[in-house]
Amino acid sequence: MAEHETTGEDVREAHLVTAAATTVDAADVVVDGLPPDLPDAVGDGSLAAAVTGEPATAERPRSRRRDLMPSWSPKLVVGLVITTVIVLFAIIVPFFTLDPNSTDYDGLLKPGEQGHLLGTSAIGNDIWAQLAHGARGSLLIGVTVGVIALALSVVFGIFAGYLGGWADETLSLITNIMLVIPALPLTIVLAAYSSSRSMWLVAGVLGLTAWTGSAIVLRTQARSLRARDYVLAARVAGEKSGRVIAVEILPNLLPLVAAQFLFGVIFAILGEAGLSYLGLGPTDAVTWGTMLYQAQQGSALTLGAWWWFVPPGLLIALLGCGLSLVNFAIDEIINPKLRNVPKATRRVRKARKHEKHAAATTEEAGA
Amino acid sequence: MTDTDQRARRTGSLEVKDLVKDFRVRSGMRSSKFRAVDHVSFTLEPGKTVALVGESGSGKSTVARMIAKLEKPTSGEILLDGEPSAARGVALMRYRNDVQMVFQDPFASLNPFHTVGHHLERPIKIHHRASGRDAVEAEIERLLERVNLNPPREMADRRPHELSGGQRQRVASARALAPGARFLIADEPVSMLDVSIRLGLLNMFARLQREENLGVLYITHDLATARHFSDEILVMYRGQVVERGPSDRVILDPQHAYTKTLLAAAPNPENHGKLREEVRAELARENA
Secondary structure, three states: OOHHHHHHHHHHHHHHHHHHOOOOOHHHHOOOOOOOHHHHHHHHHHOHHHHHOOOOOOOOOOOHHHHHOOOOOHHHHHHHHHHHHHHHHHHHHHHHOOOOOOOOOOOOOOOOHHHOOOOEOOOOOEHHHHHHHHHHHHHHHHHHHHHHHHHHHHHHHHHHHHHOHHHHHHHHHHHHHHHHOOHHHHHHHHHHHOOOOOHHHHHHHHHHHHOHHHHHHHHHHHHHHHOOHHHHHHHHHOOOHHHHHHHHHHHHHHHHHHHHHHHHHHHHHHHHHHHHHOOOOOOOOOOHHHHHHHHHHOOHHHHOOHHHHHHHHHHHHHHHHHHHHHHHHHHHHHOOHHHHHHHHHHHHHHHHHHHHHHHHHHHHHHO | OOHHHHHHHHHOOEEEEEEEEEEEEEEOOEEEEEEEEEEEEEEEOOOOEEEEEOOOOOOHHHHHHHHOOOOOOOEEEEEEOOEEOOOOHHHHHHHHHHEEEEOOOOOOOOOOOOOHHHHHHHHHHHOOOOOOHHHHHHHHHHHHHHOOOOOHHHHHOOOHHHOOHHHHHHHHHHHHHOOOOOEEEEEOOOOOOOHHHHHHHHHHHHHHHHHHOOEEEEEEOOHHHHHHHOOEEEEEEOOEEEEEEEHHHHHHOOOOHHHHHHHHHOOOHHHOOHHHHHHHHHHHHHHO
């Protein structure tokens, strides 16, 4: 558990002590290291006062919605900073750059020459302008694909898992067929089908192949949630299927869905770069992928024009890294056991060091 | 409450007739049938409690789930006021209006994401018990007061993880009462709770039953509370009802061999400490 949470609970327990001290023996209420629910259960039984609204804490403890937010870990902070900086770069910088498609400048200028911050390409594009507009293109494709994949995986995954029976069989069949079709050849075929490809076409093609994995994960999760008592209770209360999915099941899948969305965005940006590199990227927009394609076509590597291919490559890697870090932080909500892993490794390392140190001192003493 | 509603509260019945449930058990390619419930029949009447006792896996919970329409019977009927109950649509909604269920595990039966208020607000709205925000809120408070969760306004804003097991089960009972149910299926409602609060909760159920003239199906494996709280006891064993009768008769004069075994398995105060002494004696023998 992250450190700030522990302190939060301490504060809460302190409240419990003061509030409950008058009615229940404090020892019953605060048991060190136990989740707050357990002490309550003891308190409930020990006195009739328990029935009448004990514990009467003045301040409301941590809510479930807070539990759903990732805790502030270095992972999350670094990931968020990288992602935010790149997103802001994509939103703001294109307004202040030269025209990325203009070829009026001298070719292969080094960074800084003639006022070109990152130099120019062989045919005279301003790299800084291309990088900024390319960020916009790549992110737009990424988010679009993320949304398409999310919608499809929710429909095919959660609906299949919750409804069961024939609906499940049909939806799962489609998912499985899509899963075994090799995605890259399919995207190549679809993308090669039309000679002029808009950005949205490329996004659509990537979106159609990106959702199957998450659909399967969501389906199994929905199947397990479907049998939970609270879902059954909602059905007994008379809730309709659609509402059960939207109100009872979906909120509990939020971290998972968010992780799947980020994964979809990463997949799309990498996929778009791959397609573009093969010459199958969008023909109407600049993206990091098309930049790499042109750099390869213009044999930037043999010319030693590193400023042409390093910036887009680096930004793709950085964005992938940033989003993955955020994803890992979200993973820790889905699987709280992961939270303790770094702490545990640190502890083992410390213990080893300590042991070695102790051994060394005893040896010295012996000598 | 309308007049017809009042009359139904006095005279209606929930009748289970020849209920059978088969589950398909798959092992590899072969699939075999497993009969979880085997021709079970009984009648719930307003103001009466029927206890269904038996070991785990005897089919008690499957009966409950079929009555709650969470599971479809393989054959047999569930009759509400003498009429066959529906499996879908508006008729099912009317059925749910009258028949509600309290689940075994209060830690699982409330959605951790939602407040107590949400859990009660939904059935009130679905079954049109109140309309308008103020009326719904007043109804929520009334329900929470009835299950002794005070102060109700504050409780409504809480989330399940802020409540104890007993408090959660009270919320679950309030939810079951919210649609204005006449029949309540209580599937081991106290088995997950601390022993010390079980009686309090059972007494609350008994009070609610008196106040609303509820017909209760009390499912349990605890013979003592079954005898104490119910008018009739049905003993289930491997899907079949092996013995039934007035509760005192079943407990004091068991006929079926399984009922006798079940009774013998319950701890007897007279044997207090006997086992401990046996173990000690055995240890002493070994040491000697």
